[in-house]
Amino acid sequence: MSRAVAMIGASHRSAPVEERERLAALDAAAVVAALDGGGVEEAALLSTCNRVELYLVGPDAETLPAARALIAAQAGVDRDWLDRFTYQAVGHDAVRHLLRVSSSLDSLVLGEPQILGQVKDAFAASQRAGGAGPILHRTFHQAFHAAKRVRTETRIAESAVSVSYAAVELAKKVFGSLTGKCVLVIGAGKMGTLALRHLTAAGATRVLVANRNRDRAIDAAVAFGGTGHGLDELDALLDEADIVISSTGSQHMIVRFEAVRAATVRRRYRPLFLIDIAVPRDIDPRCDSLPNVYLFDVDDLEKVVDENLKARRAEANRAEAIIHEECEQLQGWLAQGEVVPTIVSLRHKLNALKDAEVARLVRENPGLPPEAHEAAERMARALVNKILHEPTLSLRNSAQTGHHGAMVTAVRSLFDLNDTPGSAPGDGPVEATE
Amino acid sequence: MLATPVAVCGVVAWSAVAAVATADLVGDGRRTLRVARALSGLAAALTLGAALAVAVVEGPSTLFGAGAAALTLAAFVSVGALALGRRASMRGVNALVGVLGAVLLALFLLAPSSVSGPRDHTQTLLYTHVGLVLSGVGAFALAAITSILLLVQERQLRARQFGRLFQRLPSLEELDAASFRLVVWGFVAYTTALALGFVWLSRADDGRSPLRAVLAVVAWATFAAVIHTRITMGWRGRRAAWMTIAGCAVAFSVLAGYVGP
Incomplete structure (x- = not known):
């Protein structure tokens, strides 16, 4: 099962301050400690005066319910309260939300500069608490990059708004x-x-x-x-x-x-x-x-402030385009992570076949000179690599275009890859490319 | 003649400068400032190139003759605009400099005998006088342009129009300081030019209308008043801007008939 980023939170848009205060007690270390034993593997808590948001990484279908349960348990709120005052997103939407928040597109004062520092602090706290794994690491850094681009490539932060x-x-x-x-x-x-x-x-x-x-x-x-x-x-x-x-x-x-x-x-x-x-x-x-x-x-x-805010709103469209680009880039990377286990499984399977066949050759030919044994080993390895080359490329390309789901299913079915090797999606595409 | 096609290109380039610099002031373009600066550099190079072509083909004195005076004035304005443009804060100046540059080059092209200036080297005094007048008027023209921008910016401020134009125009003090500096430079050149002009007039009676001399003195007196009131009473801002524009208008009227067709 693939893993996804999920988010649940309350902000000035969804809840009045007296309701948001109920989430103020949430603490990054306590949240991370509460993950032990559950399917959720990574967590980060963003808490500012205008928003409290919890970002989790875990199995696709389980992460959002886990996030809701975590918030409910830690903040002492019930399901009705969550339905009424919080918003939630999973996968692409959750990532896009974090990028928009970091770039100050979701702030009370559009383009205000403090939010990026607060997101960085939230990620640092998560790292200290041991809640940030490879996927959140990459997602938050993509958010920092997007925010930097928005500030330098648009005029959203120009002009006074106080x-x-x-x-x-x-x-x-x-x-x-x-x-x-x-x-x-x-x-x-x-x-x-x-x-x-x-x-x-x-x-x-x-x-x-x-x-x-x-x-x-x-x-x-x-x-x-x-x-x-x-x-x-x-x-x-x-x-x-x-x-x-x-x-x-x-x-x-x-x-x-x-x-x-x-x-x-x-x-x-x-x-x-x-x-x-x-x-x-x-x-x-x-x-x-x-x-x-x-x-x-x-x-x-x-x-003056009104005019400047108007100008900032006009720049927001440009900023949204940047967010879209950055989201696509991150999604590509996450998808690469999803095809990695299949590539690694495929490689393991063919290498195991190769090793078995070489061993059988040696066993059936006890007088085989060492040079012949090495030559057979080399040939088998080259053959496996050549066979793996095209499927590996196809899987990687399909991840980049976002059409990897069917491809992964087909490869797993064709080669009967039922085992799940230890490679984590968040470990990134580097492993997939050898 | 080489100067003509270069000057035609100059008219096109200055027109483009005016268009892009205006778009930079009021539009949403992100690279318009850089494009306007690059274009103004090109336009200035073409203007100086045309002047160089006239000087090489027809002799340097031709530049101060009636036919090519507009080209010479455009060259002075180009150099001054380049110097002004080096200041990052002087945004918007090119919008008006572009118009002036295009008009001056068009006048040069429309002049009946554009490179038929006097070649009598005994008239060095006259050429020096004309050269100084043109450089002085060039400085006054740039001063008037910064004064116009000052009036526009002050109008924006007083009317509480805090839009894009207000954001992009330079500050009042920067415009005022630039205008005053240009008036002083122009005044030094113009004063010297007038002195030489009167010396030349006393030596050679060419039957010119005294009206031009009177207007020249009025222009000189106006700029003298700008400097005097600034130094003695501290007049600046809107008042000084209007006086500068008025003085520039009179100084240009002195050139009427000499510059262009």
Whole structure:
């Protein structure tokens, strides 16, 4: 019986977080330990904040029920729960799913980069627990390869898809490089700090933090090597800053139109990039009409994110084509693995016949000189190899085209190959080619 | 004449540059940027080849004659565009340079006596003047092109149009800096050209219309204003871009009748 990859899991698409939490207790080592004695031979557990998926390798028809039983036992859920909140796949579909997950095509945020690292971690954990065998090894590495191709050959990972990073992207469209730019943060909110972190990572060097409470401003600035100021210094700070991020909880405008207008002249019209992520807004919207002053609020940043997500979705079709290619490649390899036992059996059978016939020749001709014995042995070996050459090639070719099932059955029937030699499918086609 | 078929190929190549570079800005092509750059290299080579052919067959001074001035201007623009194109961030410039290159070469081909420039070597002053004018106008033309891109990009930013065009056009500061640099280079050449032109005019009265001299002074004054306001008041961005485009339009009007048919 051939072996197949099976998958069962729950993700943000199939189950709400409070249901997914029930699978959070699953542990790779415990899953692998639970395999002992069953037909399932390999296992890997992918667990992220958005999904928990169990990948198993075992006999074709038995693996999926085994996976369900394993999840049910380990997570303490019943069959109804599994039917309701999980999805499952076997064979080609399971492999394709892993490749799509690794390439971030199934992620909540299409093209997000973290998932590949999480899949790599899941595979490493499986290896440590002794759950990863040759088939999962090859399948996961094919997934890593597919993900790498998707990232380099498509634009699915380009452009910002978070509001805080969208601010950096917009700033770059004004300034080009952010190296050496001065960032002024008004208020010390979470979003402002996040945007500041992105901006400093992109090259902004000087950080000014202004807050109603000067001590809090100083505390917040220290983390970025900047200086803290009170709001009364705002007019002077506007002269220095290239980028201003405002995120206070104030009910009134903090940055006035007149102050910015005066600052633009003092700044000699150097571009001023204003990001207002406060609700209600901190910066007078009229500032956007001033020359070389660019003001964006939360809605604008979300519009950037929407545009970028739209672009990523357009790239997803290209990525699916890559997944298809990689899946085909992997399926070819897995199919090669399925024909290997037949090739090895066939070779064993003919070699056994050869050995028996040579032994009989020696037994029936006791006076046979050693040279004649060796010549007979050589001839028999050459004959076996020549006979095996075409069937071996045909089997390998049929595996590549996916039509190996009938061929394997025919060869096994013709040569009466009922034994199953020890060669594992996952050991790959290398053994099959001698 | 060898220059004519080369220039025809140049028109085709520059048109292709314009088409591919525009597709690169608004389309979904993945290799369009590389193709546009390769094509612009080819178009520049053809333009310089045509100019070389004129210089070899008819003499270098012919390049500064009325018939071949458009070709010479196209050659200056080609060299400037190649220098600009070396900067990876200057995406989109070729879309407009392609149009300009094709028009200038077409004007050269349509000129009634395209290689019938003056051969009087005593007129070195005049040739130097024309050469400097053409190099200055070439720099102004590229400055105007970057200014147009700046206005388009600023419009995208102000209108919150964050689509493909916005993503691919260079940043405002890069466009502004490139435009200002080109204006300064062009201004140095144009100022020298004007000085030589006035010296030449004072020596030889060829009955030319004073309108051209007046327009040349207006163009010069416009670019002087661009530089002055930048240095003294820091004017940049949209204002400087409009002034640059206006100055370039006047500088081209000075050449009307001299460049092309």
